[in-house]
Amino acid sequence: MxxxxxxxxxxxxxxxxxxxxxxxxxxxxxxxxxxxxxxxxxxxxxxxxxxxxxxxxxxxxxxxxxxxxxxxxxxxxxxSRPAVVFQEAALMPWLTAAGNVELPLRMAGVPKAERRAKAAELLELVRLGGLGDKRPHELSGGMRQRVALARALASTDDNTGANAGKxxxxxxxxxxxxxxxxxxxxxxxxxxxxxxxxxxxxxxxxxxxxxxxxxxxxxxxxxxxxxxxxxxxxxxxxxxxxxxxxxxxxxxxxxxxxxxxxxx
Structure with missing residues (x-):
């Protein structure tokens, strides 16, 4: 008991x-x-x-x-920071797929090499490996949602400072x-x-x-x-x-x- x-x-x-x-x-x-x-x-x-x-x-x-x-x-x-995926992917049209995934990491102050490696890892996870240099208009609707999901996962991936272990x-x-x-x-x-x-x-x-x-x-x-x-x-x-x-x-x-x- x-x-x-x-x-x-x-x-x-x-x-x-x-x-x-x-x-x-x-x-x-x-x-x-x-x-x-x-x-x-x-x-x-x-x-x-x-x-x-x-x-x-x-x-x-x-x-x-x-x-x-x-x-x-x-x-x-x-x-750790909760992230939201909406009905629309809401990607930044001037950024590549990798750039969109990197965005929350860049805002969090993650060094360039580390955030690029993380973005590549997450794009592989959502089965978009090799497409990191594509811009949103070059991707299908389903692909854009995958990028949005990868970006959200990047945003939640913060285990530093007050978020450590959460x-x-x-x-x-x-x-x-x-x-x-x-x-x-x-x-x-x-x-x-x-x-x-x-x-x-x-x-x-x-x-x-x-x-x-x-x-x-x-x-x-x-x-x-x-x-x-x-x-x-x-x-x-x-x-x-x-x-x-x-x-x-x-x-x-x-x-x-x-x-x-x-x-x-």
């Missing part, structure tokens, strides 16, 4: 939400996006967020990334939604490979239940606005009929959430 308690206390959680709320505006015109959110992500865990449009999924990622601040509750961040955290906001079905399927598989290779914790926003079940170890459903955590599913390692059953169950819960939003 004592050993179990000790093991639980040593679990590292890159991010924890404690009764977090977020409102935009003030008084009667305020829009409450999130309310009383309790959520955590363990080191190396892959968590997918689902919910109706406007339920606060992106707002939640912005709070973790430090792009905004909660108006209630608190967020504990115990990770786990990494990657925030992904529907990164594959703008891609065609075949490219999306390929990149989903690639993301799983990269996640397993790096051990980076991932908080992944999607509207696609099948994508959530395929990628995530845990699926979290938010209510309609204001977003609250209403249900969670452990989907790690599911396959075959168990995976299909989980998709059907989560789809039913999501439809119920969307229906309640439409009726409000």
């Amino acid at each position: 004592t050993a179990t308690v000790e093991v639980e206390q040593t679990v590292v959680r890159p991010v924890q939400f404690h009764q977090v709320g977020k409102a935009f505006g003030h008084g009667r015109n305020a829009v409450v996006a999130l309310e009383q959110v309790d959520l955590d992500v363990a080191a190396g865990e892959f968590v997918c967020l689902l919910g109706a449009s406007g339920c606060g999924k992106t707002t939640l990622l912005n709070l973790v990334a430090g792009l905004d601040k909660p108006t209630a509750g608190r967020i504990e961040l115990h990770s 786990p990494s955290l990657l925030l992904m906001d529907e990164p594959f939604s703008a891609l065609d079905a075949i490219t999306r399927d390929v990149l989903q598989g690639e993301l799983l490979r990269i996640w397993r290779a790096t051990g980076t914790a991932i908080l992944f926003v999607t509207h696609d239940v099948r994508e959530a079940v395929r990628l995530g170890q845990r699926v979290v459903l938010l209510s309609s606005r204001p977003g609250r955590v209403v249900r969670q599913w452990d989907v790690d390692g599911l396959s075959g009929s168990a995976e299909v059953g989980a998709v059907d169950e989560i789809n039913a819960a999501l439809r119920k959430v969307i229906s309640s939003h439409a009726a409000a």
Whole structure:
């Protein structure tokens, strides 16, 4: 019994939400996006967020990334710099693929030789080895997202100073939604490979239940606005009929959430 308690206390959680709320505006015109959110992500865990449009999924990622601040509750961040991958790759068009990957390292003061070696390593990891000299307009949409992923991994790869020994955290906001079905399927598989290779914790926003079940170890459903955590599913390692059953169950819960939003 004592050993179990000790093991639980040593679990590292890159991010924890404690009764977090977020409102935009003030008084009667305020829009409450999130309310009383309790959520955590363990080191190396892959968590997918689902919910109706406007339920606060992106707002939640912005709070973790430090792009905004909660108006209630608190967020504990115990990770190296979290990085965000958006729907659009948002690459710097005047930089090469390698230059884009190097950018966060350069901003962090990493010496040139070291950052070039790291960029080359990360481009190899996302299967773009040998394409570091290409500019974004010379790459396909899927390739640009791979560069964006490599850049995000470079941003999280900071184990110096106050970040020494902290786990990494990657925030992904529907990164594959703008891609065609075949490219999306390929990149989903690639993301799983990269996640397993790096051990980076991932908080992944999607509207696609099948994508959530395929990628995530845990699926979290938010209510309609204001977003609250209403249900969670452990989907790690599911396959075959168990995976299909989980998709059907989560789809039913999501439809119920969307229906309640439409009726409000």
